[in-house]
Amino acid sequence: MPTTISTPVRVFAWLSFIFEVFIIGTGGAVRLTGSGLGCSEWPLCTPDSLVPTPEQGIHGVIEFGNRTITGVVGILAIVVLLFTLHIVGGRRAVVSTLWFALGGIGTGVVAYATASAMNIPAFPFFSAGLLLVALVGAVSSLRSISGRKDLPTLAWIVLIGVIAQAFVGGITVLTGLNPFIVGFHYAASLALVCVTAAYLVRMREPSGTRVRVVPVWFAILTHVTGLALALTIVFGVLTTGSGPHSGDANVIRDGFDASFLAHVHSWPGYILAGLVVVMVASAWIQRLAVRNWTLVLLAAIAVQVLVGVWQAREGLPALLVGIHMVLAALAAATYTVVALKLKQTAAEPAHG
Known part of the structure; x- marks a missing residue:
């Protein structure tokens, strides 16, 4: 049975691709303007503030702006995934994924609290816990789908990639902009652009051999x-x-x-x-x-x-x-x- 990709899915898929490209531009702006440590902490911008303070000037604004775009990219990845799962696997696939999302958040919170109690940077542990559950959720989701698997696979890769990028972004700040981690961060963003492009190609083609x-x-x-x-x-x-x-x-x-x-x-x-x-x-x-x-x-x-x-x-x-x-x-x-x-x-x- 052919898969019908509705207009909203196409729109969000294109937005996902556009913002994956856009975040490379904003990430480049962070680096090229010397704003890599404009926010000294992660996920907070300062030890006491989520958003940049006047003392941080334009560098704090540029760095925080890039972090904000990361949130937009993540939301778009979630929307595309849920739409795709509903089209291919129906309501059951969506509900199962939402349960995994809840479990991932719970796991992340536990990891965050444990790391905080040990006085070590906590957010990387939150991201790692969320990433681990997302990987398990992706495997479970793809195993349960009996129909077309290429689009769900691509959508899952994008979401997992965004979560992993948040983790790498935090490590980048904590390591004082280690050049190899910064380079990996860019390469991973470029790979996500390619995956979203692949989704755009495959959503226009029927399933089959x-x-x-x-x-x-x-x-x-x-x-x-x-x-x-x-x-x-x-x-x-x-x-x-x-x-x-x-x-x-x-x-x-x-x-x-x-x-x-x-x-x-x-x-x-x-x-x-x-x-x-x-x-x-x-x-x-x-x-x-x-x-x-x-x-x-x-x-x-x-x-x-x-x-x-x-x-x-x-x-x-x-x-x-x-x-x-x-x-x-x-x-x-x-x-x-x-x-x-x-x-x-x-x-x-x-x-x-």
């Missing part, structure tokens, strides 16, 4: 391109982590040579651009179903390369670095669409 609609060599070329994209992003994260934008004036980067890493970052970037050009030419010569999306990917990578070269020549101005970070997420999301379009749902055989 998916078959490859491109030649094997083109599928291999696409996956090699994905590897080049991943390496470009990894070296980009390391380069930014070693550069001048540490997230706070008192945080010094001293692990890698930023100039050398900038060159290393460019190597897979140029390889990526060349591979995408080959993909576009091949797709249009062969008139493959993904040819239009390969053009979108080429445009995204071309703009990304131009911005990367521009920011390097201008000495890494904060605005261009922020644009580069957001464009990386959009390029990864576009690649996700191309990769998913390599297959289509097979048509059901005619009866009679």
